[in-house]
Amino acid sequence: MLTYTSRDAADLAHLPIQQVRSLARAGLIRHHKDGNGRYRFGFQDVVLLRAARSLQQAHISSRRIRRALRAIQGQLPSHRPLTSVRILCEANRIIVKDGDAAWEALSGQATLDFHTPHSGEAIASLRGRDACQGANEINTTAEQWYELGIAFEIVDAGKDAETAYRRALELDPQLADAHLKLSQLYQREGQQQAALRHLESYHRLIGH
Secondary structure, three states: OOOEEHHHHHHHHOOOHHHHHHHHHOOOOOOEEOOOOOEEEOHHHHHHHHHHHHHHHOOOOHHHHHHHHHHHHHHOOOOOOHHHOEEEEEOOEEEEEEOOEEEEOOOOOEOOOOOOOOOOHHHHHHHHOOHHHHHHHOOOOHHHHHHHHHHHHHOOOHHHHHHHHHHHHHHOOOOHHHHHHHHHHHHHOOOHHHHHHHHHHHHHHOOO
16 A cells, blocks of 8 residues: 655645644544654545645634544544545635535534535536536637636536546646546545556656
8 A cells, every 4th residue: 555754745735744743643644653653644644634735725724624623533433534524614614525414613513505615606507518518619728627627526526527637637647736636536436546546646746
């Protein structure tokens, strides 16, 4: 099984190495230590660290992120890892989404009117007019296919997102972030080998 050092995991998640180690010490990301006592992390750990980075980019403090992850850990059955749910930020609230269910992480209160800041009529209409076909017709660039993939993910259109990311890589095999997005999609679908293959490509392209 492919594992990563603290530095590797920090670089992949674009987080300070101190924060990675802090989350490990708090027991919020699964890890083990090698024969020299150094942390080693797996693919799912990196996925969770990326989620933590997304929250950080939404101006959520590191302390609040740790509190939220600890709360979510207590809200899930013991056999389920944190990577089995989606962790998002909405209106400065940390929201957990598990299938059709959604709740606020710190309070545990159910969220009935769940939406993300970018999920409006413009994105919803993408599916109605067959966005992938339309993108082909207007010679969409690799970066535009990548952005389209993100839009599909926002409205939970995973297969369409996969198609968009794969099309982006056909046009630009060096588009590292598209490899990362595909690795995350495949990991959620349980396709571990495909997920690791794309994560390794991402790792190679960013030079780590």
